[in-house]
Amino acid sequence: MTTKVVIQQPGPIMESRDSDEWHSGICDCCEDMGQCCCVFWCCPCFACKTTRDYGQCLCLPLLDIFGGCISPVTFAMRVSMRERYGIKDTMCRDCVCATFCSPCSWCQMATEMKKRAIPITLISSRPRP
Incomplete structure (x- = not known):
């Protein structure tokens, strides 16, 4: 008699279940005036900073220049963010x-x-005297 043992290693899961909706609408950019001004005056710089904060390559948004009509990196970032945070929306709306x-x-x-920032708590492993 043979038995099969299946072992699955746990993988990293970055999932947030705050809400299944965007916290702000697409036209709510003026709620944070500093952010709004930065995007208005230098959108490529802001996009690069946001991409880096998201954990991707800093210069990735600059590839949108070669995308033609559709901004492929912006589209991919929206889809990735929706997947990571569990936001319900459509790829069609992301594309638009x-x-x-x-x-x-x-x-x-x-x-x-x-x-949706997750606070980091550092815990010391040494006992306090």
Whole structure:
């Protein structure tokens, strides 16, 4: 008699169950005026900073220059963020936002990252005297 042993290693899960909706609308970029001004005056810089804060390559948004009509990196970031945070929306809406409202889309993604930030708690392993 043979038995099969299946071992699954736990993988890292970055999941947040705050809400299944965006915390801000696509046109709510003026709620944070500093962020809004940064996007208005230098959207590529803001997009690069947001991408780095998200854990991706700093220069990734600069590839949108070669995307033509659709901003592929902005679109991919929106889809990735929706998947990571469990936000219900459609790829069609992501495509429309990335194509026609790219600066507002970056503002919305940056706001979402701020709202869903997970605080880090450092715990000392040494006992206190």
